[in-house]
Amino acid sequence: MSKKFTKHLIAASLSCAFLNTAAFAEDDNTAHESMETIVIMGEKADRTLKDTASSVSVINEELLKTLTHLSVTSAVSEIANVVVKPGALPDIRGVSGNGAAAGFNGVTGGAKGRVSILVDGIYQPYMADLTGDSGIWDVEQIEVFRGPQSTTNGRNSIGGMIFIKTKDPSFDWEAAGRLGYRNQSDYIDTSVMASGPIIEDELAFRFTAQGLQGNDYDNSIIHPTHDPEFDLDKLKTTRYGTKLLWKPKALEGFSTMLSFDSNSEEGNSGRRYFRNDDPWAFVPNFERNMDTDTRTTKLNVDYTIDKDSSVDVLWAYMDHRWGFNSYELVEARNQLLIMNEKNVTFDGKYNFGLGDAALKGFIGLAYFEREQDYQSHTGFLYQGNDSSDSRAIYGEVSYNINEQFSVISGLRVEQESQFRDYIENAMEGEQLVHRSRSILDQENTIRLPKVVLQYKINEQHTANISARRGYNSAGGAFNWMTQQYYYYDAEYVNTYEAGLRSSLNEGNVNFSANVFFNAYQGYQAVGPNRNIDNLARVDTYGLELEVSAMLSDNVQVTGGLGLLETEMKDGTETFKDLDGKELNSAPKITANAGVKYWVNDAFNVGLSGNYVDEFFGTFTNEPEKKAGNYSLVRVHANYELENWLFNVFVNNALDRQAVTHRSPANARDPYGNAGIIDPRTFGISATYTF
Template identity: 25%
Template sequence: MIGSGPALAADGASTETAPAEDVTIVVTGEKQDRTLQQTPSSVAVATGRTIVDQNLISVYDVLDRMANVVVNGNRTSFSIRGIDASNVLGGGDGALASVYLDGAVLPKAALVTGPLDLTDIAQVEVFRGPQSTVQGRNALAGAVIIRTADPSYDWSGRARLLLADKTGERRASAAIGGPIVDGQIAFRLAGEIARSDGLVRNVNAGGDADRRKSETLRGKLLFTPAAVPGLRVVATYMHDRHRRGGLYVELQPPYAPEDRVSTSDLIDVTEVKSDIATLDIGYDLGSGLTLKAVGNYSHIRSHYAYDPDHSADPGQIAVIDDPNKTYQQELRLNVDWNWLQGLIGAYYLRDDNRGYFFGATQNLSLRRLGVDQSLLKLGLPQATVDTVINLYGSGVPIVNSLDQPRVTQNHAAFADFTVPITTRLRLRAGLRYDRESQRRGIDQRVAIDKPLPDPAAYPGLGPIIGQINGLLQATAAAATSYQPERTVRYHAWLPKIGLSYDVMRDMTLSLTARRGYRAGGSGLNQQRGQVFVFNPEFTWNYELALRSAWFDRRLTFNANLYRIDWKDQQVSVQLTPGSAFDKQVINAGRSRLYGLEAEFSARPTATISLGWGAGYSRTKFTDFDVGIGQVLQSAAGNEFPNAPRWTLFGSVTWQHPSGLFANINARYRSAFYQSALVQTHRDIRPLTLANAKLGWQGEHLGAFLIVSNIFNVEKPVTSALDPDGRLRGMVSEPRVMGLSFEGRF
């Protein structure tokens, strides 16, 4: 738990006015309403009260404040227990952690800059560890469950205006809801508009490089007809548009990282438009039985235009269009009897990604193609190799286009039950059968766009240049490939078994074992124009959980100790040393992870609340049985990239009866490697950031000073060598101060 105050009611009503004595957090992500203290799974919860008190703007702000959860440098993905939500080693077809918004799964593209702002949000739950039994597809690392505020039959509303200094951020939001037909139909409308100038200055294209803007509009209807007692229907529609610029800056002289200078010849643009509709129907059958049907349709269109090398070298641009249409339907029966609690259900998903397109005009460095390594292997001196490579300038100019249509269908049946064995001992068991089919095709076209160096113009080097030209032309011809649509299928059984024992009142120990899974897939070797197929990967997760409450539940302390064994791990390998494009995904890895999460919350007085969390995560590649391409056995014994060992978070909130308010919170993550192969030193150093919200909150109006990064810590949070040999990356935001004016009724 990261909350500094009381949690919210299970119906998702507004939480800003939650009474101080209500400390019950209801967790819904396992598709059964349980309190946090009754949930042995490792889950961190940010309530609506937490979001308001700590001025959290995005889901990434929530993730940044949770034990063993780390947001990547450009805030486009995250890791749970050291496992990147997208990929650990660039391998795999789907995500490793799923993000759900009101039951609708968000594609990976939406995580880049999608509908993740915390506009009128009731609760965010982050499950750490495999959730494959209940959540199914793409939940090997965990799952993030976002619930927006539901309508109620009491009128309520809220509004906020936020203004910040250095980023030029302007954010205005409002929400209102109440009855249409008292006791039978209610509504809630919420919306937000945001603009920001950003912090990065582009010295070549000119102007602000990371401007941002977004608009969100959401409407919800609640229907509980008097004519059908026990029926509850919630319909939701959301339209969202997010647009952001580029964040890569120069990290080497003549610029300093804190200068936040971009030298690319164009300004990157990422735009995501989302339309999501959800229908949630629940019917109380009586006798402890509830029927639940949740269906949703989402249409998310992503467009990217960016400079592939982030440099001033002109004429290079890459464009990605990634439209995604998803339909999901889940039907389940929940059981709540004295001798049995749980659910049984069925699930269907269709993910239509047939419009995917990638197009680029760029200079491909001969070093990135591995040409220099090939020449050295022929016995040529390094000086001669450098001379030949330099004749091609910044690289080989190519035009590349790739159509990669894909349709994924997933069918599953699942059950999850808790059976009391004695008054203190409970058996927890679950099972899911998951079946997936992927139909995809590939049409890639590659051509050299300009004349190559003339061998006749360079006496003595002519034969070598001629061979390189022939190799480049043959490579472009080989990369041009068409593969008709074909279907691959996968299936898996995903069990869970566990025991919970009540040591005493308000203290429970649980031991759980569960299997995690990600389906296989296929891809394209862009350099060879060849399709490859890889198999599913699996984990076994063993977890010991403690749930405890003390001092009449004014203090809670929860902890999870875990170990994960990962086999048939999907990894990306290079077939030609030095070539960034001659690679494919294979099942070559084995890993072992272990660690813990410990969290507590306390309310020592009526005006002070505390929250604290700590995570320790160790990751280790135990085996790399590659057998082809670049030797990766050297990674055995190494840690996962982008996986810090320690994450810490703390928060203190003071709310005086007069309305005076203060929240101070801080987070820390330790250093980490960025590469799985080269681990001579940890590339990214430790980072500690502190924030504050100070002001006054009356019955209906409030005014606050917001300070993020109080101590103005500016450090690189990600870095990489670009094709031109320069180090570029992203830097933590500087101290930003702002004013927030808030109203509610």
């Protein structure tokens, strides 16, 4: 570890003591929750947080009950070594979550992001621009994994994974309703939930619905030559879901759950950039009406064969639509892009050794199939289709060598294929004609191992070391400037980590630490010619620390710290100027801390905040494109009155101004653009539960 890095460790540790950031426990039921009782579901092994070697942060239900966070990306933005930008998958440990799937490259190549988002085990599609993640209601837990999760989840989690668990039906009657308001964008939230038995102790249901409506806070400009074809300010999200849980008394150990979810989001969401000359005038760099609609039908089947073995089966069918209408300065450049996707997911897993303390594990089969078509009808004319699938066998074995040492070994063997065409169109009079056609046709088989060695120091402390491999597939994309379709190779990462988990004072004090080193080969990056190409090597290393403690019966403190160093290593002609430079979106320090005080059983207040160090916005490390270097403060108060929960909060309480992305003016973009943190936001909500 370099002297420079050590200095950052000391500085960040001091800053963490004085910063106030997001506490993850919100009432008496969860404030004392120990890492020995928190169950991690994203690795498919249902281990406790204390026994999980991966660097994972958990956001529990209590933080998600209010309107403090409007989206999943907002909820994870304060976690150490995570950076969130507008309309993008989160960047984790300096690695772009979008990868090759961003923007026009994602449309023409059909790549998947480096960070996967799974809701109840189902992968959420991403192409070009992240939309559809607004609205959080009836969520049980969010798990944020830093580092590759490819052994468990395949190619689209080389950078990390966000696993979201929603609540299941209950056999006791319960219901809830929430009404809330946020002043920025004038958001109004209306949410309801009902759950209970249809047949006592055998058949239960859960129904949820959420509506979000608002008006964007930007200052849109109407062009003098033409009016927009859509409302420039409208923001609307509609979610609803139904679950049916059946546990037949005649078949002990068997349960099945049928689910249907619908998620619709429309408006100026996604990549919101403002003019770079004065971003806080809130004049948008471009205007788009994003339209995202996802409908998912899912079936879970679980059967406990005996005390030692069980079977889990997951099947899902998704119908996904994504697109946008743009409003341009020149009317002829207004674009209407529509993408339709249908996909099928299957995952079957056999678990063994459930009653054996020494040897246990699982073996699974996974299948994913995607059919996709897309077309840009106006402005830029193109279209295409995609057919891709993957088949995998994966498994994991955990063996206790003795009372203190255990080893976990896992492997995934996956075969994948993709066929995608990109057709460049043109108008000849009134006729649409195909001008050119490019094809991406690839097939590959990969092996993704992992190994973990755990050492139980005593009842309070567990240490681990681990190694695992991550992967993201090769692909292709169309370069609009050169009018050429090109191809790039796969990228891999070998990750090595050492960790410590400690639970003290009967679970009232919890501490987690991970030191990591990632060695990427063939890292996919955009070169100076705007083509995606492969860097020979990229190294990243650093650490993550998290602590939560009940200092007394009514005072809780939390803290988190991320340290990061990155370096690109490449001697090729394409990337010769990048050798020795840092990755973009790689702040050396991220930190959070928070304090919460219970005045009495009914009333509590909290003060929290987070810090993101300065970072480069491009691989070329241009100073004028730096971003970050900000601290945010949040305050909140909760009051419980019988069945009511009243919440009030202020995000960015000091109204700090900072950018998460910056691009100066150039020939193609005369104003430049910038992504910013949201200005000070006040919110209030009332939730009734019975």
